[in-house]
Amino acid sequence: MIQKIKFRNVQESTFASTLNQRINEYFVKNGISEKGNLLMAFKVVFFLAGFVGTYLLIFYQAIASFSILSWILLGFLLHL
Numbered sequence: 001m002i003q004k005i006k007f008r009n010v011q012e013s014t015f016a017s018t019l020n021q022r023i024n025e026y027f028v029k030n031g032i033s034e035k036g037n038l039l040m041a042f043k044v045v046f047f048l049a050g051f052v053g054t055y056l057l058i059f060y061q062a063i064a065s066f067s068i069l070s071w072i073l074l075g076f077l078l079h080l
Contacts, residue, residue: 050077 027034054077057070
């Protein structure tokens with residue numbers, strides 16, 4: 001017979017609470033915002049513009065070589 005898997009109750013486990021406490025201490029100690037900073041906002045805008053831009057270039061290209069270059073650029077953005 002297959003043995004049932006049993007999980008521990010999260011409230012009983014000290015691992016999650018200890019991990020949360022240590023993460024919060026790290027952010028406070030290093031003066032880092034938990035919500036991100038201007039660099040993160042720049043990265044989000046850069047990658048979204050890159051994905052949307054290359055996606056549109058792929059579908060609205062009349063010349064095949066530009067479409068292939070757009071695919072390469074999209075692959076590069078996905079790799080990052």
